[in-house]
Amino acid sequence: MIDENTYKVTASEALAHFKDGSLTVHEYATALLARIAARDADVQAWAFLDPAHVLAEAARLDSIPIDFRGPLHGVTVAAKDIFFTKGKATTAEFAATNVGPKTKNPHDPLRTPGGSSSGSATAVRDFQAPVALATQTGGSTIRPGSFNGIYALKPTWNVISREGVKIYSVLFDPIGLYARSVDNLTLLADVLNIHDDEPAPGIFSVRGARFAVVKIMVWPKAGPGTVSALMAGVELLRKHGATVEEIELPPELDELPQWHRTWLAAEGRTSFLPEHRMAKGQLDDFLVAHVENRLGLTRAAQAKAFDSIAAARPVVDEIASRYAALLTPSDVDEAPVGTAFTGAAVFNCIWTPSKLVSMSALCASYGGYPESDNAICL
Amino acid sequence: MIDENTYKVTASEALAHFKDGSLTVHEYATALLARIAARDADVQAWAFLDPAHVLAEAARLDSIPIDFRGPLHGVTVAAKDIFFTKGKATTAEFAATNVGPKTKNPHDPLRTPGGSSSGSATAVRDFQAPVALATQTGGSTIRPGSFNGIYALKPTWNVISREGVKIYSVLFDPIGLYARSVDNLTLLADVLNIHDDEPAPGIFSVRGARFAVVKIMVWPKAGPGTVSALMAGVELLRKHGATVEEIELPPELDELPQWHRTWLAAEGRTSFLPEHRMAKGQLDDFLVAHVENRLGLTRAAQAKAFDSIAAARPVVDEIASRYAALLTPSDVDEAPVGTAFTGAAVFNCIWTPSKLVSMSALCASYGGYPESDNAICL
Numbered sequence: 001m002i003d004e005n006t007y008k009v010t011a012s013e014a015l016a017h018f019k020d021g022s023l024t025v026h027e028y029a030t031a032l033l034a035r036i037a038a039r040d041a042d043v044q045a046w047a048f049l050d051p052a053h054v055l056a057e058a059a060r061l062d063s064i065p066i067d068f069r070g071p072l073h074g075v076t077v078a079a080k081d082i083f084f085t086k087g088k089a090t091t092a093e094f095a096a097t098n099v100g101p102k103t104k105n106p107h108d109p110l111r112t113p114g115g116s117s118s119g120s121a122t123a124v125r126d127f128q129a130p131v132a133l134a135t136q137t138g139g140s141t142i143r144p145g146s147f148n149g150i151y152a153l154k155p156t157w158n159v160i161s162r163e164g165v166k167i168y169s170v171l172f173d174p175i176g177l178y179a180r181s182v183d184n185l186t187l188l189a190d191v192l193n194i195h196d197d198e199p200a201p202g203i204f205s206v207r208g209a210r211f212a213v214v215k216i217m218v219w220p221k222a223g224p225g226t227v228s229a230l231m232a233g234v235e236l237l238r239k240h241g242a243t244v245e246e247i248e249l250p251p252e253l254d255e256l257p258q259w260h261r262t263w264l265a266a267e268g269r270t271s272f273l274p275e276h277r278m279a280k281g282q283l284d285d286f287l288v289a290h291v292e293n294r295l296g297l298t299r300a301a302q303a304k305a306f307d308s309i310a311a312a313r314p315v316v317d318e319i320a321s322r323y324a325a326l327l328t329p330s331d332v333d334e335a336p337v338g339t340a341f342t343g344a345a346v347f348n349c350i351w352t353p354s355k356l357v358s359m360s361a362l363c364a365s366y367g368g369y370p371e372s373d374n375a376i377c378l
Numbered sequence: 379m380i381d382e383n384t385y386k387v388t389a390s391e392a393l394a395h396f397k398d399g400s401l402t403v404h405e406y407a408t409a410l411l412a413r414i415a416a417r418d419a420d421v422q423a424w425a426f427l428d429p430a431h432v433l434a435e436a437a438r439l440d441s442i443p444i445d446f447r448g449p450l451h452g453v454t455v456a457a458k459d460i461f462f463t464k465g466k467a468t469t470a471e472f473a474a475t476n477v478g479p480k481t482k483n484p485h486d487p488l489r490t491p492g493g494s495s496s497g498s499a500t501a502v503r504d505f506q507a508p509v510a511l512a513t514q515t516g517g518s519t520i521r522p523g524s525f526n527g528i529y530a531l532k533p534t535w536n537v538i539s540r541e542g543v544k545i546y547s548v549l550f551d552p553i554g555l556y557a558r559s560v561d562n563l564t565l566l567a568d569v570l571n572i573h574d575d576e577p578a579p580g581i582f583s584v585r586g587a588r589f590a591v592v593k594i595m596v597w598p599k600a601g602p603g604t605v606s607a608l609m610a611g612v613e614l615l616r617k618h619g620a621t622v623e624e625i626e627l628p629p630e631l632d633e634l635p636q637w638h639r640t641w642l643a644a645e646g647r648t649s650f651l652p653e654h655r656m657a658k659g660q661l662d663d664f665l666v667a668h669v670e671n672r673l674g675l676t677r678a679a680q681a682k683a684f685d686s687i688a689a690a691r692p693v694v695d696e697i698a699s700r701y702a703a704l705l706t707p708s709d710v711d712e713a714p715v716g717t718a719f720t721g722a723a724v725f726n727c728i729w730t731p732s733k734l735v736s737m738s739a740l741c742a743s744y745g746g747y748p749e750s751d752n753a754i755c756l
C-alpha cells in the first residue's frame with residue numbers, strides 16, 4: 001500500500017497495517033525519512049537524526065514475529081531533546097528558556113512554532129512523525145500544540161514517569177503528548193496507563209453538559225485572536241446544546257503565577273547547578289540567574305510559594321468538579337512573528353501546580369495557527 | 379606518606395595531601411582498593427567495581443595540574459546503585475523495598491547494615507570509601523547511617539539535583555550523604571551548594587540553647603536500645619547547659635505515616651510502570667503491587683494524602699522554628715539480626731514530607747550499632 005501519502009499514516013493506522021501485512025516498519029520509516037529529507041530545510045524540527053540507525057532498527061523490528069510485538073511496535077515517536085534517546089527533536093535550552101531553537105512554524109516560516117517542545121510539535125504537524133513526546137514546565141506542551149494546530153495532551157503531574165528526562169522542576173514538569181488525532185493520543189495514554197478511577201459514564205453527550213470558560217487572572221493579556229477563537233468554541237458548544245458559563249478563579253489565587261515563578265526559580269537553583277559548575281559560560285543567563293539566586297529568594301519565600309500552591313490546589317479541584325470541562329486559552333494570541341521568542345506561558349503555567357492531583361486528569365489543546373480553535377481543558 | 383592506614387584518610391585530609399604532594403590520587407585509590415579486596419568477602423558493599431577503571435581514572439586525575447582541579451578532585455565517592463555512574467555500592471531493588479542486598483553490617487555480619495543505601499553506608503563505615511551518595515524515600519539514608527555508626531545527612535527535599543538517579547518518588551526521594559566526620563559532610567554540602575538563607579549566628583553554644591525530643595506518633599514502637607540511646611543524648615545536652623523539652627506532634631498529624639504510604643503507592647504506580655511493562659516477572663511483588671494498584675487507591679484518595687501532607691508542612695515548620703534542633707530516633711531499635719530485612723522506616727518517613735521546604739534544612743544522624751547514639755535532627 002505504499003504510495004506518495006504513506007508518510008501521512010497515523011500511529012494507529014500504521015499498527016493496523018503492520019498487523020495485516022500491508023505495510024512494513026521499514027517502508028513506513030523510509031516514507032517518513034523521505035518526508036523529513038524533503039522538508040527539513042524549511043522546518044528544521046530535528047536536533048539529531050541518524051537515518052541509517054532508524055532504518056536498521058526498522059528492519060530489526062520487521063523481523064520480530066507478530067506475537068512478540070509490543071503495543072507500539074514500529075511506531076515512530078519524535079522525542080524532545082531532553083529525553084535519553086538516540087533520535088532527537090529540537091527544544092529550547094534544557095526546555096527551560098523562551099529562546100527558540102532553529103525550528104520554524106510549518107504554517108509560516110516567519111513565525112515561531114512555540115517552545116520549548118518546538119521540534120516535537122512541528123514534526124507531528126508536518127507529517128514527519130505520527131506522535132511525539134514533549135514536556136511542560138510553563139506552557140511547553142500546550143503552546144506549541146496550539147501554534148502548530150495539533151492535538152496536545154498534558155496529563156496530570158506525575159502520571160507518566162520522568163525517568164531519563166532532564167529535570168527543570170520536579171513539581172511542574174509533566175510529560176506531554178502530541179498527535180494528529182484523538183485516537184492516537186488514546187493509544188499513547190493506554191500504553192502509559194493513564195486513566196481515571198472510574199470508566200467514562202457511557203457515551204458522553206455535549207447536549208446538556210455543563211462547561212466553564214475560565215477567565216484566569218491574566219485574562220486581560222489575551223489578544224484578539226485568542227478571544228475570538230475561544231468564543232467561537234463556546235458558541236459551537238452552545239449550538240450543540242451545552243451550557244457554558246464564564247467564571248473567574250477566586251481572588252485568593254491571584255498570585256498563582258508569582259508562586260509558580262518563585263518555586264520554579266527555587267528548583268532551577270538546584271537543577272542547573274551541575275551545568276553551572278561544569279560549563280557556566282555555555283549556560284543561558286536566565287539559568288545562570290536561577291543558580292546564583294539573582295532574585296535573592298529566601299528559603300522562607302520558597303516555602304511560602306510552595307505552601308500557597310498546595311493550598312490553592314483543592315480550591316481549583318472543587319471548582320473543576322462542577323463542570324464536564326474547563327475551557328481556557330492555550331496562548332496569548334496567534335504565534336508571534338520571529339523564531340527567537342517562543343511566546344509567553346502566562347495562560348498555561350497555573351494549571352499543573354493548581355491541578356497537581358486531580359480526578360479530571362487531562363488537559364487537551366487543539367487549534368493554534370492558523371486554525372486557532374484554541375485550547376480546551378478537560 | 380603512604381602507610382598501612384592510608385585507606386583511613388578522610389576526604390578533606392586526602393584533598394590536603396593531594397595539594398601538598400604527600401599523596402597521589404593513584405596511591406589513595408590503590409590503598410582503598412586493597413582495603414576492599416581484604417574486606418569484600420565479609421562486607422560485600424559493592425554491586426559492581428572495576429579496579430582497573432578506578433586506577434586508570436586515578437592516574438588521569440594525577441596528570442591534571444593543580445590549578446585545573448575541582449573541589450573534590452580525586453576523592454573517592456561510593457555511589458548507590460541507582461546513580462548513573464560506572465562504580466556501584468549495593469542497594470535494595472531500585473532502593474524501593476525492605477529486602478536487603480548481599481551486604482553485611484561491618485560491626486556484626488549477622489545483622490543488617492540497614493537499607494536501602496546498604497553499600498554506601500557500609501563502604502564508608504568500613505573505610506572502603508571516605509564519603510558516599512545515598513537516597514531516602516522512607517528511611518534509606520538515616521537508618522543505614524545509624525546501623526553503621528557514621529554521619530548521615532538527609533537534606534531538605536530537592537536541594538540536591540536528582541539528575542541521573544532512578545526515581546521512586548519525586549516527592550520523597552532526597553539525595554543523602556555519608557561521611558565519617560562532620561567536616562567531610564560540610565565539604566560535600568559546600569560543593570552541592572546546600573546552605574541556609576543566613577550564615578550561622580556566630581559560634582553556636584549548646585549552653586542555653588533550646589532543644590526538643592519529638593515523640594512522634596509511632597513512639598510506642600521505639601525499642602529499649604533506641605529509648606536509652608536517645609535519653610543518653612538528652613542527658614548529655616542537659617549536662618552541657620541546654621534545655622531539652624519532650625514534645626509530641628499535634629494529633630491532626632497522626633495520619634502522616636498513612637499519607638506517606640498512600641502517596642508513595644501513587645508514585646510507585648507511575649515510577650515502576652516501565653519495568654512492569656518490560657520485565658514484570660523480575661520485579662519484586664511489592665513494586666508489582668504498586669503498578670497494579672493492588673490497594674485500590676483512587677485518585678481522590680491520593681489527592682487527599684497529597685493535600686494533607688501539604689497542609690501538615692507549615693505546622694511542623696512552626697514547631698521546629700521554636701528550637702535550635704529537634705531530636706528524634708533514626709530507627710526502631712538496634713540493627714535487626716539477619717540481612718533479609720533491612721528494618722522499618724517508621725521513625726524516618728514523616729520528615730521529608732512534613733519538612734519538604736524548610737529553613738532549618740539538615741537532618742543529621744550519628745550513632746547506630748553498636749554505639750547507638752541515635753539520631754539528631756537539626
